[in-house]
Amino acid sequence: MSETPDRILRLKAVLERTGLTRSTMYRKMQNGSFPKNIQISDRCIGWRQSAVDAWMRSPMRYSADAER
Template sequence: MSVGALAGSGAARSRSQVVETCMSDHSDRFLRIGRVLERTGLSRSTLYRKVEAGAFPKQIALSERCVGWRESAVEEWMRNPKFYSVGDAG
C-alpha cells in the first residue's frame, strides 16, 4: 500500500505519521556483535559455537568486514533459547 493511499484513507494523519507507521511495521534493524552479546548474555565464543551448531541465527554480511544479526532473529532466539533451531526460524 502506498503512502498516498494510506494518507487518503480518511484518517487525519500527516504524511510523516504515515511514513513512520509504514517503516515501523516493516523495519528490522541489524545488531552488531557487542549489542547481541549484551542482549543475550552469551560470550563471543559461545555465540559463534551456537551459530555453527544451528542453535543461534546466522550473522549477515553487511560489508566486506562487517556483520550483524537481524534484531527479529535475536528476539526469536531469546523467546526460546534452549529449543531454538535455525531450521525452525522464519
Template sequence: MSNPERIIRLKTVLQRTGLSRSTLYRKIADGTFPRQLPISVNGTGWHESAVQRWIANPSAYREDRTGGEAP
C-alpha cells in the same frame, strides 16, 4: 510507514544474550543461534527480531538446513 528490520552488531548481541563470543559462534555452528548476515565488506550483523526470538526461548531455537529459521 512500516518499521524496517533493524540490524544489530556483535557487541549488542553479546550484551543482550549474556553469551560469550566463543559460545555465540559455537551455537551458530550448531544451528542453535541465528546466523549473522554480511552488512559490509568486513562487517556482519544480526536481525534484531531473530535475536529477540532466541532470547524468548533459547532451548527451542533451531535453524533449518537452508539457512533460515525453523518455525
C-alpha cells in the same frame, strides 16, 4: 499499516543483549541453535534483531533452520 523495519545488531550489542560470550555464541551458530549472522559489508557482520529476539524468547527450542 506499516511494519517496523528489522534492525541489524552488531556483535557487541548481540553479546550484551544475550549475555553469551563470543565463543559460545559462535559455537551455537555452528550447531544451528543461534541465528546466523549476515554480511553487511566487506568487513562488517550483524544479526537481525527479530532473529535474536526469537532466540531470546525460547533459547532451548530455537532452531536456525526454522528461521526461514
